[in-house]
Amino acid sequence: xxxxPPLKALIALESAMRLxxxxxxxxxxxxxxxxxxxxxxxxxxxxxxxxxxRQIRQVTPTSEGRAYFAQIQPAIAQIVEASRRVREGRxxxxxxxxxxxxxxxxxxxxxxDFLIAHPGIALNLSTSTAFVDFELDAVDLAIxxxxxxxxxxxxxxxxxxxxxxxxxxxxAKRLKLKRPDxxxxxxLLHNTLHPHWTAWLKQFSTLTEAQIEGIGGLxxxxxxxxxxxxxxxxxxxxxxxLLIKAEVAAGSLIEPFDLALPLASGYYLVHPRTAELxxxxxTLKTWLIETADPNAPNAxxx
Numbered sequence: 001x002x003x004x005p006p007l008k009a010l011i012a013l014e015s016a017m018r019l020x021x022x023x024x025x026x027x028x029x030x031x032x033x034x035x036x037x038x039x040x041x042x043x044x045x046x047x048x049x050x051x052x053x054r055q056i057r058q059v060t061p062t063s064e065g066r067a068y069f070a071q072i073q074p075a076i077a078q079i080v081e082a083s084r085r086v087r088e089g090r091x092x093x094x095x096x097x098x099x100x101x102x103x104x105x106x107x108x109x110x111x112x113d114f115l116i117a118h119p120g121i122a123l124n125l126s127t128s129t130a131f132v133d134f135e136l137d138a139v140d141l142a143i144x145x146x147x148x149x150x151x152x153x154x155x156x157x158x159x160x161x162x163x164x165x166x167x168x169x170x171x172a173k174r175l176k177l178k179r180p181d182x183x184x185x186x187x188l189l190h191n192t193l194h195p196h197w198t199a200w201l202k203q204f205s206t207l208t209e210a211q212i213e214g215i216g217g218l219x220x221x222x223x224x225x226x227x228x229x230x231x232x233x234x235x236x237x238x239x240x241x242l243l244i245k246a247e248v249a250a251g252s253l254i255e256p257f258d259l260a261l262p263l264a265s266g267y268y269l270v271h272p273r274t275a276e277l278x279x280x281x282x283t284l285k286t287w288l289i290e291t292a293d294p295n296a297p298n299a300x301x302x
Contacts, residue, residue, distance in 0.1 A: 009043035012036045013051065014076050017069045022059055077136050093122040094280040098143035100127040101193060101223035102267060105243040107143075114287055121280045129192065129222070134272045140281040141271050143288070145193065147264045152273060156285075158292035159242055159267040162260040163196045166227075166244055166253040167236040177236075177256045180205035187235030188217040191226040194239050200261045227253075242267070267292075 015025035016036060026033040037054075044051050051065035061069070098107060103125065115123060132142040148155050167177070167186075175185050184207060188197050201212045220226050223239055230237040231252045237244075247253040269288055271277060277285065 005046055006039070006042055009039040009046070010072065010076070012039035013043055013069065014073065016040060016052075016059070017061060017065070017073075074135070081135055093124060094141065094278075094284050095124045095126070095139045096141050096143075096284065097126045097128060097132045097137070097139045099129055099145055099193065099223075101227075101243050102143060102145075103127045104224055105227075105246065109246075110291060113291075114284070117287070118280075118283055121283060123284070134275070140277065141269065141285060141288075144268050144270050145265055146268065148266065148268045150270070153270040154273045156269045156289060157266055158269050158288065159240075161240050161242070161263045161266045163194050163200055163238050163263055164241055164255060164260050165200070165236050165238050165257060166248070166255055167230050168233045168252060169254050171230075171233045171236070172254060172256045174233075180257055180259065181207055183207075183236060184211060184215055186215070188215055189226040189229050189235040189237040190217050190219045191223045191237070191239065192221050193223045194263075196261055196263070197238055200238060200259075203261060204257070204259045 012025060012029065012035075015028050016022055019025050019028065022033045022036045022040075025036045029036065040051060047068070049064045049068075050062050051068065052059045052061055107125070111123070111125070115121075126139070131144060131146070132139045134142075143158065145161075148157060165183075171177075171186075176182060177186065180201065183201065183205065190197060197217070198212055201207055201215075202209075205212075218226075218229065218235055220229070223243055226237045227239060227244055227247065229235055231247060236256075241248075244253055248255070269285060271281070271285070
């Protein structure tokens with residue numbers, strides 16, 4: 001018979017390591033700090049090594065404890081995820097994650113179409129610029145902005161991307177933006193999703209590297225903020241055409257130069273390659289692919 005460590009003690013260890021204290025672990029597990037300490041002591045005796053150094057009102061993981069936790073934490077995460085999927089296997093709920101800018105500018109205007117077409121599916125949307133970890137995060141599908149290379153994922157390209165520049169009509173008129181070199185007079189709006197100003201200017205302008213570095217700029221962490229700043233005549237934004245369709249249609253943003261910098265990254269629909277999608281997730285996946293491709297059968301209007 002295999003020697004199996006005390007499983008209740010492993011749960012206490014995982015909580016204490018993750019939260020950094022016995023007290024916080026006790027609150028999460030609805031027990032007393034003393035009970036957490038007893039379980040961890042039982043595990044220490046079973047392993048024959050100290051996992052924590054106890055001090056007055058403070059516990060600190062030992063090097064052996066950190067190393068042991070690093071080895072067992074992925075397995076615990078897999079157990080939690082596998083159990084969640086079994087429990088929710090018949091659920092019609094779907095958890096979808098995507099970047100905030102795409103959620104606001106592309107998905108939100110179309111979300112009602114999906115919910116009306118599929119009233120029996122409960123959609124849970126989360127937004128984040130960080131990549132989803134399918135083993136740890138409660139997510140079925142994600143739209144990820146990257147180069148599409150990940151052997152662990154099933155990957156479907158929704159939109160290829162290129163970097164284009166936009167500004168308000170009044171801003172273009174005021175700065176007399178007639179050619180790319182005129183951007184030397186502008187304020188460049190930088191964002192983390194499209195940090196390609198230097199590459200764009202090197203390809204399409206005759207400005208020197210020193211001149212490019214000397215152009216004033218505003219750095220923000222989200223495309224939404226950069227786009228809004230451009231609408232308010234605060235500068236020129238470099239972004240994806242997918243994210244500013246509404247502003248262009250309304251006339252609040254224009255493209256002063258019809259010049260696009262091709263990018264290796266794009267918007268990809270992904271999910272774990274080895275995981276079987278439940279019915280609701282399969283329905284949403286099909287709808288997202290058809291919505292992104294106006295030529296697909298039954299695709300909703302763009």
